[in-house]
Amino acid sequence: MNPADLKYTAEHEWVRVVGDHLRVGITDYAQESLGDIVFVTLPVVGTEVTAGQSFGEVESTKSVSDLFAPLAGTITARNEALDANPELVNGDPYGEGWMVELAPAAGVAAALADVQLLDASAYEALTRS
Amino acid sequence: MSDLQKSPLHDRHVALGAKMADFGGWEMPIEYPGGGVLKEHTAVREAVGVFDVSHLGKGVVRGPGALEFVNARLTNDLRRIGVGQAQYTLCCDRETGGVIDDLIAYVRSEDEVFLIPNAANTSAVVGLLAADAPDDIEVEDLHTRFAVIAVQGPRSPDLVAALGLPTDHDYMSFTRAASGSGGDLTVCRTGYTGELGYELLPAWEDAGAVWDELLAKGVALGVLPCGLGARDTLRTEMGYPLHGQDLSLEITPVQAKSGWAVGWDKPAFWGRDALVKERADGPARSLWGLESQDRGIPRSHMQVLKDDQVVGEVTSGTFSPTRRVGIGLALLNRGTAEGDVVTVDVRGRSSVMKVVKPPFVPSHVR
Numbered sequence: 001m002n003p004a005d006l007k008y009t010a011e012h013e014w015v016r017v018v019g020d021h022l023r024v025g026i027t028d029y030a031q032e033s034l035g036d037i038v039f040v041t042l043p044v045v046g047t048e049v050t051a052g053q054s055f056g057e058v059e060s061t062k063s064v065s066d067l068f069a070p071l072a073g074t075i076t077a078r079n080e081a082l083d084a085n086p087e088l089v090n091g092d093p094y095g096e097g098w099m100v101e102l103a104p105a106a107g108v109a110a111a112l113a114d115v116q117l118l119d120a121s122a123y124e125a126l127t128r129s
Numbered sequence: 130m131s132d133l134q135k136s137p138l139h140d141r142h143v144a145l146g147a148k149m150a151d152f153g154g155w156e157m158p159i160e161y162p163g164g165g166v167l168k169e170h171t172a173v174r175e176a177v178g179v180f181d182v183s184h185l186g187k188g189v190v191r192g193p194g195a196l197e198f199v200n201a202r203l204t205n206d207l208r209r210i211g212v213g214q215a216q217y218t219l220c221c222d223r224e225t226g227g228v229i230d231d232l233i234a235y236v237r238s239e240d241e242v243f244l245i246p247n248a249a250n251t252s253a254v255v256g257l258l259a260a261d262a263p264d265d266i267e268v269e270d271l272h273t274r275f276a277v278i279a280v281q282g283p284r285s286p287d288l289v290a291a292l293g294l295p296t297d298h299d300y301m302s303f304t305r306a307a308s309g310s311g312g313d314l315t316v317c318r319t320g321y322t323g324e325l326g327y328e329l330l331p332a333w334e335d336a337g338a339v340w341d342e343l344l345a346k347g348v349a350l351g352v353l354p355c356g357l358g359a360r361d362t363l364r365t366e367m368g369y370p371l372h373g374q375d376l377s378l379e380i381t382p383v384q385a386k387s388g389w390a391v392g393w394d395k396p397a398f399w400g401r402d403a404l405v406k407e408r409a410d411g412p413a414r415s416l417w418g419l420e421s422q423d424r425g426i427p428r429s430h431m432q433v434l435k436d437d438q439v440v441g442e443v444t445s446g447t448f449s450p451t452r453r454v455g456i457g458l459a460l461l462n463r464g465t466a467e468g469d470v471v472t473v474d475v476r477g478r479s480s481v482m483k484v485v486k487p488p489f490v491p492s493h494v495r
Contacts, residue, residue, distance in 0.1 A: 035148075035160060035358065036167040038448040039424050057476075059426060061166040061362055061448050064476070090165070 186251025206392025221400030368487020425480020
């Protein structure tokens with residue numbers, strides 16, 4: 001199940017508000033589709049990203065998938081644990097398997113008001129269609 | 130996926146929740162929940178895994194002199210083996226020597242040879258042999274007459290023995306036996322994983338009982354049902370070619386370094402003239418292993434460069450679960466040597482890779 005307190009993108013990522021940052025990861029549907037994840041490539045802290053920009057990659061035994069910035073901002077943290085333990089993404093995609101945190105220039109509230117993110121039920125409908 | 134053919138174990142895979150995909154026109158399991166490619170791969174390297182590979186073709190050539198008939202067409206020399214033994218061989222294009230299929234030939238007698246080609250190429254192989262056969266030699270497509278269940282890994286003898294089946298025959302040999310649950314079946318010491326293992330060929334309708342018994346009796350041995358995803362990582366670690374990627378109509382056995390599966394001294398086999406010439410001239414390109422020196426994973430069709438010049442193309446590539454690095458097979462231009470450092474264009478980034486001779490992990494087939 002996709003947690004109800006998160007927002008989602010059509011690119012199968014989730015966004016969680018953590019204080020004045022947004023934490024980003026990939027959904028359970030995404031990890032399930034990819035299969036066993038073996039490498040996660042993330043941007044370094046301080047990288048500025050624009051909405052929709054590819055800022056990283058998630059690679060499994062059989063395929064590779066781009067990570068897209070759900071909105072514009074500066075990367076403030078990356079999940080260093082994924083370097084040694086990429087399988088965290090498969091095991092706990094909404095928790096320990098998070099990818100990055102970013103700070104929108106305009107602040108979290110303004111940034112979220114400015115983009116169209118899906119709620120859990122809309123995202124679920126998307127993955128079922 | 131309704132147009133796809135289905136294995137006799139299809140309902141069981143669906144019940145287990147397997148991820149299914151099209152494989153040569155067959156809807157087959159790629160991986161199972163609770164497993165996944167990495168765990169399934171490890172089960173085969175360290176314990177035992179069972180694979181449904183019933184999509185593989187089956188055919189028989191029978192009639193007086195069937196062995197000689199096959200031997201004058203497929204590349205390898207059946208005179209190198211005896212009755213009850215199997216051999217990896219190739220069906221090549223008569224003119225170009227390109228590979229129509231790679232297959233295993235099982236010698237039942239001078240007058241009967243059983244064949245296991247790839248799923249998608251079965252009708253081509255059977256058709257070519259049938260078209261060339263004299264009246265007294267019959268070539269029959271038995272694709273849905275037998276299932277194929279591969280039991281692979283260091284604990285595979287224990288599991289096969291637990292079914293009351295013989296296990297002590299030599300690598301690349303086979304024997305008929307009666308199983309408790311599934312009637313008569315053939316037990317072959319063959320496989321595509323590089324581990325000690327067996328391929329069981331029960332009748333199509335007996336496959337379910339054999340599969341159920343393998344999974345039930347394998348629990349204590351650490352058995353996992355394994356999908357074709359793990360089969361691909363396992364065979365890539367061994368450097369075994371996959372038809373359609375590392376072997377094809379455009380890739381000859383000389384290029385693919387499969388010359389060991391060619392009976393060069395035989396007076397005749399399909400593609401002989403072209404292959405003998407290419408072998409004498411030296412092939413323009415050869416199949417090598419690539420071992421990533423960073424986090425890049427080579428994938429099919431990626432370009433390989435040396436000193437900024439394209440020197441070839443990746444034909445197969447994956448993450449090696451055993452070595453924890455990207456590995457692959459690539460056709461590289463003449464002049465490439467073992468130990469060369471090349472770069473692979475991985476989605477616009479240069480990944481550094483070393484040219485190596487497979488296998489990437491030691492073989493344990495014997």
